[in-house]
Amino acid sequence: MPSLEQTASQVRRDILRMTHGSQSGHPGGSLGCAEFFCALYFEIMKHSPAPFSMDGNGEDVFFLSNGHISPVWYSVLARSGYFPVKELSTFRKLNSRLQGHPATHERLPGIRVASGSLGQGLSVAIGAALSKKLRHDNRMVYVLMGDGEIQEGQVWEAAMFASAKKVDNLVAVIDVNGQQIDGPVENVLSEGDLRSKWEAFGWQVLGMNGNNMQETIAVLKKAAGLTGKQAPVMILMNTVMGKGVDFMEGNYKWHGVAPNDEQLSKALSQLEETLGDY
Numbered sequence: 001m002p003s004l005e006q007t008a009s010q011v012r013r014d015i016l017r018m019t020h021g022s023q024s025g026h027p028g029g030s031l032g033c034a035e036f037f038c039a040l041y042f043e044i045m046k047h048s049p050a051p052f053s054m055d056g057n058g059e060d061v062f063f064l065s066n067g068h069i070s071p072v073w074y075s076v077l078a079r080s081g082y083f084p085v086k087e088l089s090t091f092r093k094l095n096s097r098l099q100g101h102p103a104t105h106e107r108l109p110g111i112r113v114a115s116g117s118l119g120q121g122l123s124v125a126i127g128a129a130l131s132k133k134l135r136h137d138n139r140m141v142y143v144l145m146g147d148g149e150i151q152e153g154q155v156w157e158a159a160m161f162a163s164a165k166k167v168d169n170l171v172a173v174i175d176v177n178g179q180q181i182d183g184p185v186e187n188v189l190s191e192g193d194l195r196s197k198w199e200a201f202g203w204q205v206l207g208m209n210g211n212n213m214q215e216t217i218a219v220l221k222k223a224a225g226l227t228g229k230q231a232p233v234m235i236l237m238n239t240v241m242g243k244g245v246d247f248m249e250g251n252y253k254w255h256g257v258a259p260n261d262e263q264l265s266k267a268l269s270q271l272e273e274t275l276g277d278y
Contacts, residue, residue, distance in 0.1 A: 065121020
């Protein structure tokens with residue numbers, strides 16, 4: 001069995017091949033979040049690929065708020081058994097279930113809400129967490145957002161609501177890679193001290209290096225241990241956009257640009273094939 005680090009390498013290969021195959025998509029943030037998704041789906045969450053249920057009763061559920069990084073999620077879902085790995089080759093193509101932003105009308109297993117209109121995922125996750133409380137379901141809800149995304153005002157309304165209503169079965173994560181489509185986050189709209197902001201909103205706040213697999217697993221486990229304490233949990237996850245590919249790392253221009261043939265070849269040469277390409 002490959003290690004989780006090796007699995008993350010394969011996921012990165014999937015991301016590159018998917019975006020190259022359709023000549024569209026968002027490789028940068030997807031590459032940066034490979035460790036997080038592998039840790040969450042292969043180590044942390046209790047979840048069931050088959051049969052997949054939209055309500056997620058008795059399972060941990062995950063929502064992707066920054067839906068443009070769908071390639072990393074699709075890869076991990078496929079390699080978790082939610083749908084055939086070979087289906088990754090249809091990404092962003094006509095009649096594919098793998099839309100550029102996750103959607104529900106294609107009934108793709110693993111997807112519980114359409115996302116990609118930024119700023120909405122935290123609100124959805126709060127609703128799901130409250131639903132679990134009403135059903136006396138003790139499993140957890142996870143949600144991932146981007147640091148550029150949290151410039152949306154709805155995020156902060158949701159942040160206030162979650163702490164006021166003691167939504168303590170929720171773990172939110174922000175991918176703090178410092179890059180967004182128009183440039184460095186600091187230049188587009190500086191967000192200041194995120195830890196102090198979320199603590200001021202009444203959240204329990206942790207930090208982690210999201211490109212270190214063992215640290216990611218450890219902090220996610222610590223976050224789970226903080227649930228049930230009358231306050232939601234926030235993880236500020238530092239990552240590198242384009243992680244694993246030297247000419248993409250830390251470069252906002254790879255937010256939404258697919259590699260060409262030469263770039264794909266160069267990128268794949270830097271990543272170990274561990275589970276077999278689709």
